Amino acid sequence: DAGVIQSPRHEVTEMGQEVTLRCKPISGHDYLFWYRQTMMRGLELLIYFNNNVPIDDSGMPEDRFSAKMPNASFSTLKIQPSEPRDSAVYFCASSPRDRGPNYGYTFGSGTRLTVV
Amino acid sequence: GQSLEQPSEVTAVEGAIVQINCTYQTSGFYGLSWYQQHDGGAPTFLSYNGLDGLEETGRFSSFLSRSDSYGYLLLQELQMKDSASYFCAVGRTGGFKTIFGAGTRLFVKA
Numbered sequence: 001d002a003g004v005i006q007s008p009r010h011e012v013t014e015m016g017q018e019v020t021l022r023c024k025p026i027s028g029h030d031y032l033f034w035y036r037q038t039m040m041r042g043l044e045l046l047i048y049f050n051n052n053v054p055i056d057d058s059g060m061p062e063d064r065f066s067a068k069m070p071n072a073s074f075s076t077l078k079i080q081p082s083e084p085r086d087s088a089v090y091f092c093a094s095s096p097r098d099r100g101p102n103y104g105y106t107f108g109s110g111t112r113l114t115v116v
Numbered sequence: 117g118q119s120l121e122q123p124s125e126v127t128a129v130e131g132a133i134v135q136i137n138c139t140y141q142t143s144g145f146y147g148l149s150w151y152q153q154h155d156g157g158a159p160t161f162l163s164y165n166g167l168d169g170l171e172e173t174g175r176f177s178s179f180l181s182r183s184d185s186y187g188y189l190l191l192q193e194l195q196m197k198d199s200a201s202y203f204c205a206v207g208r209t210g211g212f213k214t215i216f217g218a219g220t221r222l223f224v225k226a
Contacts, residue, residue: 031212043159043203043216056213091158095212103207104149104161105214 002026004108006092012114018080021111023092024073030097033105034067034077038088049075050097082115089113118142120217122204127223128194136189136220138204146207148180148187149214154200159216162202163189191222199224 005024013019025032033048047057052069060067064083069075079086089112093105120140128134138148147166151159165171165180165187177190191198201219208215 033212033214035216042218045213045215048212050212056211093159103147103164103166105159107158107160109158 004092004094004106006090006108006111008111009109010112010114012116013082015083015115016081017115018078019082019086019113019115021077021090021092021113023075023077023108025075025092025094026106027073028096029094029106031095032069032075033093033095034075035091035093035107036088037091037110043091046077079113082113084115087113087115118206118208118215120204120206120215122202122217122220124218125221125223127225129225130194130196132194133190133192134194134222136191136202136204136222138187138189138217140185140187140204140206140217142206142208142215144209145182145185146209148178149205149207150176150178150189151203151205151216152200153203153219159203194224196224196226198222 007022034046035043037043046059047067049069067077089110091107091110093107095105122138149164150162152162153159163178170179175192180187201221203216203219205214205216
């Protein structure tokens with residue numbers, strides 16, 4: 001099992017540009033989560049999906065952020081337009097249903113986003 | 117709302133035992149989990165408590181008291197490689213949403 005795969009590992013972009021982060025969850029995992037980590041705010045849940053359907057997006061900071069999961073093996077998090085305050089590490093995580101909520105997520109390696 | 121509190125930093129000596137506490141306030145509490153994160157790395161799952169009591173996994177143990185809204189992570193026989201941040205996280209019923217604490221930075225000294 002390759003684990004949760006995120007790309008790119010690092011992204012540097014200019015303010016105003018569109019940024020797309022990608023995630024491939026572990027095969028067979030029903031739940032996919034997008035988290036953002038900063039020194040000031042820690043690990044924040046942005047959105048999560050169950051069987052490709054968005055369940056809770058209350059953590060998405062504003063309309064500039066959008067997330068999709070077109071199939072069980074792929075999800076994207078898009079920021080358009082990007083701003084310097086979006087600079088953070090973005091993690092994707094997945095979990096199987098039978099573990100129950102919060103039992104133990106598998107995180108990807110993260111995407112370190114820098115908006116200049 | 118919900119909140120989690122854990123110490124920001126703990127320092128201990130190699131070979132010693134250290135306990136990292138976590139208190140929480142949340143409705144619909146489901147369980148408490150612990151994650152380790154090394155600098156530049158991803159959080160990795162360590163332990164989970166759904167019921168009161170102690171769970172042991174090698175050198176790591178985790179404890180939960182639901183009546184006290186309190187848990188802790190116990191690390192024994194500390195090694196230098198245990199220097200990392202440790203997060204407690206709570207899950208709630210009615211969904212798969214997990215909220216993380218701010219993390220405890222553990223420094224292990226020789």
